[in-house]
Amino acid sequence: MEFKVAGGRRTSFGDASDVGGVQSRLSFYSNSSDVDVSLEDFEQFAMDRLRVLKGIEEGRTRGRKAEEIDALVVDLWRKHMRTPNAADIATKDMVSHFVLRLAYCRTEELRRWFLAMESALFRARFRAESPESQRKFMEDQKLPYKAISSTEFESVKEKLGQVARSLNQPVPTADNTFYKVPFEEVPELVSARRVYLQRGFAFVPRDQLASIVVGQFRARLSKALALTNRLWTSTIAVEEKDRLTPIVEALSMRYLGADYSQPSKGFVGLQDLDNLAKNSFPLCMRHLFFNLRHEHHLKFGGRQQLGLFLKGIGLKLEDALNFWRSEFTVKLIRRLYILNLPRWLVEVVQMTTEKFDKEYGYSIRHNFGKEGKRVDYTPYSCMKIITSTPGVGDHHGCPYRHFSQENLRSVLEDQQLSSRTVDAVMEKVRNRHYQLACATTFEAIHGCPSDGINHPNQYFEQSRRALQGGGQAENTSSSNGLQSVPLPAHHDPPHPVERGTLPIPGP
Secondary structure (H helix, E strand, O other): OEEEEOOOOEEEOOOOOOOOOOOOOOOOOOOOOEEEEOHHHHHHHHHHHHHHHHHHHHHHHOOOOHHHHHHHHHHHHHHHOOOOOHHHHHHHHHHHHHHHHHHOOOOHHHHHHHHHHHHHHHHHHHHHOOHHHHHHHHHHOOOOOEEOOHHHHHHHHHHHHHHHHHOOOOOOOOOOOEEEEEHHHOHHHHHOOOOEEEOOEEEEEHHHHHHHHHHHHHHHHHHHHHHHHHHHHHHHHHHOOOOHHHHHHHHOOOOOOOOOOOOOOOOEOHHHHHHHHHHHOOHHHHHHHHHHHHHOOOOHHHHHHHHHHHHHHOEOHHHHHHHHHHHHHHHHHHHHHHHOOOHHHHHHHHHHHHHHHHHHHHHHHHHOOOOOOOOOOOOOOHHHHHOOOOOOOOOOOOHHHHOOHHHHHHHHHHOOOOHHHHHHHHHHHHOOOHHHHHHHHHHHHHOOOOOOOOOHHHHHHHHHHHHHHOOOOOOOOOOOOOOOOOOOOOOOOOOOOOOOOOOOOOO
16 A cells, blocks of 8 residues: 655555555555645544454453454444545554554564554444445455355255254254365364364354454464554654654554643542542552652652642642752751751751742743743553653553562551452463553552543542442532542552651651
8 A cells, every 4th residue: 555645755654566455444455555644544443443453452362252243343443433424444444453553563562553443344244234245355365265055055964963962952954155265274274173074174153254364364463563663763763753654653542532731620638648549549640649758859850740639630730849859858867866966057958948949940931831832741541651661760551561570469458358359350460551550559449440541641530420329428518529538748659668766847
């Protein structure tokens, strides 16, 4: 396929010798059609398809049955891939696939994910087609699978019946469609004796044909991803570095949920934070918050991750400055008391406060869009947090991704989760389903199903709704229903830590 983004070079993908193509409802995405597409559609089409693939991933990892996945794909496709002009759906289908192929060809992990999700999408779409449409598609793609005639069916009817009876299945009739498939393409069916063999062909019922065609789709797409990766690294990434490359590279980490760049409609006061952290923060933010409370310091990555999250849940700029200032100056005050130094050294504290306002305060105001380019920065999504690389001494990142198994299990057990729940979470972590592990934790803590977790602020909002639904008293002065409860001046994190015995005054 070739497509040209308005104002840019023409980019080629695939083998021009293949047929099928844009006019078909189904495709192996290796045709020679040319498409002109605007830069806006280039990105929007890809995002819409990505929403479909993400929805399929969530359905699969939640253990939905094949029939449920098929119904889910129909709903997702109608919701995200429809166009005002029905004739343009095929174009959107083709363009969106090739753009995402570019985005997901760059690493083995990305290729594996894209291959699995696109194969699941293709399977559901193929199964939804009529028998005649399936037959026409296989002819167009030159697949060597032929439906047997009624005469041939009668000649092998008894043999097919023997196979069906051995599998406790209904005996096939003339209304059933069978396909002759080269036996080497269905080794699993042959080894399990689930098909009748004759002269090198397996007689496969139509309801099992999808798996075979999907196998062809996977094989071709896997090869195409490797070729696309070579094309991307050798040519496209450099030639399109000022236009397409940033879009393509961002797609694989794109957050597609609600916009949390603006603070919550309600507000969160400083007196609310400890209570909210214990009850409604996701594990990544809970870990950062209580490490800050204990150590009175976080490195830049941790400050950004936690600070933007707090902004997103409704902490105002003035309160954010007071919050971080109070934590960062505690350590110096503690030293003054430990060393029993003269009172004139209190001036050092004042100097430290001024230093905070100059160095750290600027960064906080910058995140609120009050400094620099005055961009209102967005709280980090789950994908951005998961793909971060915390170093030694850092506390940011995703606990489900970055904690050791022993550490993560200990933290989960400290949250009073049952051993069965902890095992379920750890199983999802081992399978790299980090967001599902977080959702499982949420459901166990709150006793209600989750809508899926794609963003820490989404976790927080779902938690507040769940707790409100449980009949907890809420302070109506906060328009988003957040609790505003006076808390003691000193708050211990949920996991006891050694804080020392000296009195530590407030800054």
